[in-house]
Amino acid sequence: xxxxxxxxxxxxxxxxxxxxxxxxxxxxxxxxxxxxxxxxxxxxxxxxxxxxxxxxxxxxxxxxxxxxxxxxxxxxxxxxxxxxxxxxxxxxxxxxxxxxxxxxxxxxxxxxxxxxxxxxxxxxxxxxxxxxxxxxxxxxxxxxxxxxxxxxxxxxxxxxxxxxxxxxxxxxxxxxxxxxxxxxxxxxxxxxxxxxxxxxxxxxxxxxxxxxxxxxxxxxxxxxxxxxxxxxxxxxxxxxxxxxxxxxxxxxxxxxxxxxxxxxxxxxxxxxxxxxxxxxxxxxxxxxxxxxxxxxxxxxxxxxxxxxxxxxxxxxxxxxxxxxxxxxxxxxxxxxxxxxxxxxxxxxxxxxxxxxxxxxxxxxxxxxxxxxxxxxxxxxxxxxxxxxxxxxxxxxxxxxxxxxxxxxxxxxxxxxxxxxxxxxxxxxxxxxxxxxxxxxxxxxxxxxxxxxxxxxxxxxxxxxxxxxxxxxxxxxxxxxxxxxxxxxxxxxxxxxxxxxxxxxxxxxxxxxxxxxxxxxxxxxxxxxxxxxxxxxxxxxxxxxxxxxxxxxxxxxxxxxxxxxxxxxxxxxxxxxxxxxxxxxxxxxxxxxxxxxxxxxxxxxxxxxxxxxxxxxxxxxxxxxxxxxxxxxxxxxx
Numbered sequence: 125x126x127x128x129x130x131x132x133x134x135x136x137x138x139x140x141x142x143x144x145x146x147x148x149x150x151x152x153x154x155x156x157x158x159x160x161x162x163x164x165x166x167x168x169x170x171x172x173x174x175x176x177x178x179x180x181x182x183x184x185x186x187x188x189x190x191x192x193x194x195x196x197x198x199x200x201x202x203x204x205x206x207x208x209x210x211x212x213x214x215x216x217x218x219x220x221x222x223x224x225x226x227x228x229x230x231x232x233x234x235x236x237x238x239x240x241x242x243x244x245x246x247x248x249x250x251x252x253x254x255x256x257x258x259x260x261x262x263x264x265x266x267x268x269x270x271x272x273x274x275x276x277x278x279x280x281x282x283x284x285x286x287x288x289x290x291x292x293x294x295x296x297x298x299x300x301x302x303x304x305x306x307x308x309x310x311x312x313x314x315x316x317x318x319x320x321x322x323x324x325x326x327x328x329x330x331x332x333x334x335x336x337x338x339x340x341x342x343x344x345x346x347x348x349x350x351x352x353x354x355x356x357x358x359x360x361x362x363x364x365x366x367x368x369x370x371x372x373x374x375x376x377x378x379x380x381x382x383x384x385x386x387x388x389x390x391x392x393x394x395x396x397x398x399x400x401x402x403x404x405x406x407x408x409x410x411x412x413x414x415x416x417x418x419x420x421x422x423x424x425x426x427x428x429x430x431x432x433x434x435x436x437x438x439x440x441x442x443x444x445x446x447x448x449x450x451x452x453x454x455x456x457x458x459x460x461x462x463x464x465x466x467x468x469x470x471x472x473x474x475x476x477x478x479x480x481x482x483x484x485x486x487x488x489x490x491x492x493x494x495x496x497x498x499x500x501x502x503x504x505x506x507x508x509x510x511x512x513x514x515x516x517x518x519x520x521x522x523x524x525x526x527x528x529x530x531x532x533x534x535x536x537x538x539x540x541x542x543x544x545x546x547x548x549x550x551x552x553x554x555x556x557x558x559x560x561x562x563x564x565x566x567x568x569x570x571x572x573x574x575x576x577x578x579x580x581x582x583x584x585x586x587x588x589x590x591x592x593x594x595x596x597x598x599x600x601x602x603x604x605x606x607x608x609x610x611x612x613x614x615x616x617x618x619x620x621x622x623x624x625x626x627x628x629x630x631x632x633x634x635x636x637x638x639x640x641x642x643x644x645x646x647x648x649x650x651x652x653x654x655x656x657x658x659x660x661x662x663x664x665x666x667x668x669x670x671x672x673x674x675x676x677x678x679x680x681x682x683x684x685x686x687x688x689x690x691x692x693x694x695x696x697x698x699x700x701x702x703x704x705x706x707x708x709x710x711x712x713x714x715x716x717x718x719x720x721x722x723x724x725x726x727x728x729x730x731x732x733x734x735x736x737x738x739x740x741x742x743x744x745x746x747x748x749x750x751x752x753x754x755x756x757x758x759x760x761x
Contacts, residue, residue: 132180134344137172138304140181141228144197144220147208149183151217152192153384158221161236162245162267165222169247169300170261172223173254175339180346181216188352190359193384197221199229211349214359226300227340232270244270247300248286251332266297290316296325298332303340306333356382356466375465376426383470393477394426403429403481410488413621416498421488423499424508430468431460431549432480432513435556437472438464458553460509483516484508490515494532495602496595497617503592503599504544510555511535517560527563534559534570536727539596541576578724580734583717586649589627597649598627600723601697609675609693610659610685623656630699631709634665641709650717653697668704698723 143149160168171178184190186209194209198221213220225233232244245267253264268274274284286292292299293316302309310329317323350359356378380390389397396402404426412419438458445455457464487508496502514531515522522531534555538544543551554571561567578593586594602615602625613619629636629646630653636646655663658681663671678684685693691701698719703712721732 132346132348135347137223137343137345138228138341140220140345140347141224141304143210144213144224145200145228147196147200147204148210149213149220150194150196150204150206150209150211152184152212152214153195153381158198158218158225159236160218160222161238161240162243162247163238164218165226165233165235165247166262166265166267168219168222169226169249169265172343173249173265173336173339174261175343178219178345179216180348181220182214182348182350183211184214184350184354184359185211185352188354190352190354190356190378190382191385192378192381197224199225199231214350215348216345227303228301230301246270246272246286248292248297249300249336251296251298251328254336255328255331265300293317296328298337303337306337306341357463374427375462376430378466379430379468382466383473386470388470388474390473394429406481407484410485411492411497413497413617416621418499419488420491420497420499420502421484421508423505424484424512427465428505428509429480429484430465430473431509431552432483432516433473433476434460434464434468435510435513435552436476436480436517437468438553439556440472458557459549460552461549479516480512483512483514486515486522487512490531490535492617493603494535494599495615495620496599497620500589501595501599503539503595506544506548507535507538509548510552510559513552513556514559514563517556518563521560521564530563531559533727533729534562534573536596536600536724537573537576537729540578540593540724540728541572542592543572543576544592573729576728576730578728578732580717580721580732583650583720584645584648587644587647591649594649596727597720597724598652598654600727602654604723606654606696607693608656608659609690610662610682611656612685612689612693613656615654619656623658625654625656626660627652628655628660628663630697630704631668631707631712632663632665632671635667636709639709645713646709650713650720653699667707669707672705 140149168178184192186194192212194206194212196204197213197217225235226247232246234242235245236242246269248266248268250264250266253259254261256264268284268286272286273282275281276283284295286295286297289312293313298309310333313329314326317325317329359378376390376394383390391397392400392402394402394404396405407424408418408422410419410421412422435458438456438460441456442458490511491497491502499505502508518527521527538555551572558567558570559572562570582593583597586597589595602620605614607614608619608623608625611619611623613623615625619625630651631646633646636651659675662674662681666674672690675690676684676687694701694704698716700712700715703715721734725732
């Protein structure tokens, strides 16, 4: 039985805060700044003053395998170095910092209003209200300005002045900054009561001590203390489970903290700093055109990037192990899992960060050649990781036409085989090893191509952009030469963005609904194709025979299109013009399904299963109207 790597101990609040003050408890560098506003602080004070639970904390003993860079809790004295840290506070920073600031530090608290306006505040317990059972405890907690004078009427009228000890005593306001210094405060109050003839208040003060102050003095916080032997994976997992109300912790944040201990700012690499733009900004700007707000690789995450770097590092480790004579299960895994990212040395990151960034930029150019221009139209965000790593590894070898064709074939098999939806790390590893070797002529057909299958009836169930294959069909049509029916232009990136090209119905939705056709039939990708905004506006909700006649006749949107040219444009979308002109919906759907299947076979280099049952029911993908730009125009008709 494995030995437990944590303990759960109650710790007195006063001791906990004192350890923060002395630097024995510090924060790991990935923790965000303290952000609580004064209302949340009041709520916390109220709970502790009534001995109510405020949740457990979690700490990690320093000196183990997880080497985070410590930093003192906000407000701690200057000069506290990382060498003093005995434990790191993983969960509970906001609660702990709030109580440290208001109850132990003895200085005005820099916080914010609920509307996020920065303010300086002192906090007080209204003694009389605290002892009144009819008053909600939060109403008994008062926050005062830095000078301890509460004013109104544009600061012309003083409502309450607590700027001296005597005024605090007279108003029976107890400073929260003195909850752990009762004896000193009580002795001063006793002298005040005797000299001012207010000895009658002493029983009230005694009752306040017994019912309120002792709750602070005796308050114990449950602390989950992780041992120094806790693994990086366990720290990440446990943090995510416990810290449900705080900032999510991912592998990037953990690696950031570990690299910080080696004086490297990983966050600066990604986000930039001091006017210097980071890698994230460069990805957003890569191949960003016109009114487009971001390029195709804009949503590559920091963990995606680390996964790609990890692939190179893992391969190096595998090669070293093979050279040492290891085999089979003795060899390290290639999969860029979270654990692999957490074990990524700074040296390996520095060795591969530049080449991997170039790989992602190459991936963006690769996708543009496939007529995938927007993040919105990207079949699989996850497939970018192996694509970038493969391109980075191949370098110039990816450019010859024959090699590029192999990469294109691999890519479309991943899309139409729908292989990147889940459990992708092991596939990343296989692709990274198999695809470059195959492209160079040194290896067999990659497993992603061997394992990819596409069933004929799958086209009927693809009805929305959440389907990778749906997006793939749209891109393939543009890549294979589909042209706009009105303008006759091919859909390069200039036309795509300039003419607001999107996926639209061929037999319009309104026409289909009026004839009692079901959405699961007419909403499939078989009845959709890329068209410019102005072209789709001409189509409207009319029958194909009617809108084709409008396109031929021309009008305010431009001159008419001769019938032969229009038929050629229709054919470029794999549409039989005769069936469309005759409004033969059922025949059209059967015919175009076969044409699209041939298109997919050409892209993947292998036959589809034409006589199999559907891979999913029609109900699997329900058209989401928010994703279809054509619906906006139909509503305007």
